[in-house]
Amino acid sequence: MEEQELKKKVQLLYGIKPREDWVILTRNRLVGDEGGVGQQSLQKEWFWGNIFKAGRVLARFIERPAFVMPALAFLVAGGAIWQGVTESLPGDALYPVKAAAEQVPVRFSAKDEQPMREFALARQRLADLKTVAEQNKVRNLPSAIQEFEENALRVSAGFVEIVENSPQNALQASRQIVQLQKEKLEVEKILGTKIGLDQEDDIENAIKVLVEYELTYLETRSLTQEQQVLFENAGTAAIEGKYAEALEILWQLSQNE
Amino acid sequence: MSEDFGQIYDQYVTRIYRFIFLKVPSQEIAEDLCSEVFTKTLQEYRETSIANMQAFLYQVARHVVADYYRQETKIQVVSFEGVEETGPFEDSFIDEIVLRAEMEEVRKALAQIRDEYQNLIIWRYLDELSIPEIAQIEGKSEGSIRIGLHRALDSLRGKMVGQEGVPNVPV
Numbered sequence: 001m002e003e004q005e006l007k008k009k010v011q012l013l014y015g016i017k018p019r020e021d022w023v024i025l026t027r028n029r030l031v032g033d034e035g036g037v038g039q040q041s042l043q044k045e046w047f048w049g050n051i052f053k054a055g056r057v058l059a060r061f062i063e064r065p066a067f068v069m070p071a072l073a074f075l076v077a078g079g080a081i082w083q084g085v086t087e088s089l090p091g092d093a094l095y096p097v098k099a100a101a102e103q104v105p106v107r108f109s110a111k112d113e114q115p116m117r118e119f120a121l122a123r124q125r126l127a128d129l130k131t132v133a134e135q136n137k138v139r140n141l142p143s144a145i146q147e148f149e150e151n152a153l154r155v156s157a158g159f160v161e162i163v164e165n166s167p168q169n170a171l172q173a174s175r176q177i178v179q180l181q182k183e184k185l186e187v188e189k190i191l192g193t194k195i196g197l198d199q200e201d202d203i204e205n206a207i208k209v210l211v212e213y214e215l216t217y218l219e220t221r222s223l224t225q226e227q228q229v230l231f232e233n234a235g236t237a238a239i240e241g242k243y244a245e246a247l248e249i250l251w252q253l254s255q256n257e
Numbered sequence: 258m259s260e261d262f263g264q265i266y267d268q269y270v271t272r273i274y275r276f277i278f279l280k281v282p283s284q285e286i287a288e289d290l291c292s293e294v295f296t297k298t299l300q301e302y303r304e305t306s307i308a309n310m311q312a313f314l315y316q317v318a319r320h321v322v323a324d325y326y327r328q329e330t331k332i333q334v335v336s337f338e339g340v341e342e343t344g345p346f347e348d349s350f351i352d353e354i355v356l357r358a359e360m361e362e363v364r365k366a367l368a369q370i371r372d373e374y375q376n377l378i379i380w381r382y383l384d385e386l387s388i389p390e391i392a393q394i395e396g397k398s399e400g401s402i403r404i405g406l407h408r409a410l411d412s413l414r415g416k417m418v419g420q421e422g423v424p425n426v427p428v
Binding site for chain 2 (some may be wrong): 003006007009010011012013014015016017018019022023026027029030031
């Protein structure tokens, strides 16, 4: 076999390439946070700039009777666009509108309500991510992961703050966290990779603090026999380091009061 | 900084993946090890300055593959099932089968030669690195790389000739 022929044969191996979705996912895990934010904010900037321009044009047209019908048609089209907005997923052109609209109730709610609203948003982002993964929308995947991770970071920061400042109110919030983590595990199974690792340690520590706080508090309380069993089970789980499980039991105990 | 690393990742991910894929039993393992290479490199990139990124990545890839085999003593034959191919291979089904068979033939032959020869062939003829670049990765003189390449090609030729006559096309 001639050397040139041999080299040509070796070059057939150029055909070996990694899966595109794996490449994007891995890139996102390594550098997605900073790069992705830039991309998202550019996308938002572009969208709102165009909306503003369109609004100015519409305002000029609607002043004249001849343009009433086109203006109405525009409004009907607007309805269709809104439909598209509500069904959009992270990475879609219309998604920034949906994200901005969802932020309104969070921004204008009372401070103590905000964490619960953030939980709801994080769960929504997780549902988006699940849809993206199930429908294999590779292009949307980095944005969907990034959106979820950003929400999850806000949720974990809010949760840590509640635990540190008012642990007596944290049990309800912790339930949401545990639920969110369960749902996240399901999505991770579909994706075949871990997501939102940055905040896991914070959440675990906060749950640990909360469980210890609750156990200490319950020691000072008189408990029914059933509650006492739950209390002991929670204590055992905590000793074994299974804080999420301990939290679930403490939640059951609180419901028995 | 992450943005810069993103560019590095984009530039090298296919080459590093291919380098690893040719040495391990499955696509999944290649993906895991390739992720590990870039994770380790990112850590190093954040902490120190890497003078030669290409050489560094290949060195990490070699260590990662070596670590993998230290843990896994059993070496299996790689299958091309599930490998994504692009480019001129999509002309027709028959062409693709023939091409896959040829790829398999080369890959099997490559898998049978010494690891250092594999590396030299991958770097020179697939990744198209220059002799000085390979010398830098290997930490050897350019002369010894040239000799090594010559021997590597001879070795590969020997294995490929040995395979001739064996039907490769899947039925």
